[in-house]
Structure formats: C-alpha cells, structure tokens
Amino acid sequence: MIFSIVYVIMLNKITGRMLQDMKSHGCTLDCFGCCKLNVYVENNEIVKIEGDKNHPYTKGIMCEKGRNHLKRLSDKDRLYSPMKKENGKWTNISFEEAIDIIANKLKYYKEKYSSNSVMHYSESGSGSILKGIEDIFFNFYGGITKADGGTCWSAGTKAQKYDFGYNKSHFIDDVLNAKNIILWSKNPANSHIHLFHRIKKAKEKGAKIIVIDPIITDTANSADIHIRLIHLQMLLLLWQ
Ligand code: SF4
16 A cells, blocks of 8 residues: 555656645535535646535535536636726726725725715625625624625525515425425526435435426426416415
C-alpha cells in the first residue's frame, strides 16, 4: 500500500502531474436544491465536478445546470470582473472599484436617512449556508429594511400556510412510505429533482402517482394517472 502511494507520488513528480485534490462544495446557482458537490482540483485547476453520492439529501443527483458547471467555468463569455453601465455601455471595473461604489452608496444613505432607508431583497442566488452572511453584514451596518416574502419560495411557503395553516412538510424521505402521491400543478421532474428521485423510488415500491395538471409535463408523463383539467374545473375541484 505504502509502496503504491510512493510510486504514484514519484510518477506524478516525473510527469509534472499533481495528485487530484477533492474539495467539498455547495452548488452556487440560484436554487433551493443546494446540491452537495465534490470538486476535483489538479495542478490548481478544476478538472471534474460531480454530485456527492454520500450526501443523505442530494444523493449525488444534479440537474443539467449543475452538470454544466465545469463548462461554464471555461466559457469564453464568463465574467471575471464586475461590470458598470455608463451612458448605456457596460465596462469592466475592478473589484476594488465595485466595492468602493457600493460602500459609498451605503455610507451616504445611512448618514443621510439612517440604515433603515436601505431595503435588502435577498430572494435569489445560492440558497447555501453563505446566504447567512447577508444578515450578519447588515446587522453590523446597523439594521436595514427587509422585504416580507418574494416571488420565489416564500410565495410558496406563504401559500402553503394559507392553505394548510402551517408551512412545515414531512421529511422528504417520508415520500417513500406513501401509497398514493398526488401532485397538483407540480412538476418536480424539472423543479425539484431530489423530490422527484424519491417519487420514482416510491413508484418502484408500488405507490400510485396521480398528477393533476392541464399541462403535459415530464412528471405527468411518468404518472400512473394524469388528470388534465382546465382552470375552471380545477377551481370546482378545489371547492368540493
Ligand atoms: S438542482 Fe441543479 S441548480 Fe439546483 S442546487 Fe442542484 S445542481 Fe445546483
């Protein structure tokens, strides 16, 4: 064993290759999936990105956007610096300049109108743990005004609260215990791949999948029963 490790190190030294280093990372895209990724680095360059199969929630499943991380990294149109729009034209600026612009604006509004005059709308971007930094930053700034809800998941949780009085859900793996799964105007095959993975597993175990949706989606295509109602019929079904 020791001999083979020494042998690999020597071979890498001779060929100029370095041992592959694996780093743990969360997906940085604007998505609540927060996939856990394994990022492989060789000679200081990222050579492979894959979903971590050992993660209990994301289980190595990645969507198409996630699978294209590596391509995006080396894309010719990738931005390497912030951009500023002046007279309708975008120009590259340094990070120092961008930070100065934002810092000066934050300072100006805090001094002139108080920190509460600044509204922070945060419902986009990666949903990973780094998101918490925003609150810490604005607490140090003095406290700001925050939007209650937004157009993305908080709209969903609010709707769930209105409909059911509470916006807590079962643990995602509980789907595997279901005998019937009703998906009402929901297309997790495209919008929630981790849930869809469990739904497929539940189907393999014998659960019936019923989709109520006027649209033929990928989820509807994989269902046992697809009920296509037009909007008025949907409303009537709701009121029954
Ligand atoms: S589902 Fe796709 S976009 Fe969302 S976190 Fe996972 S890889 Fe990223």
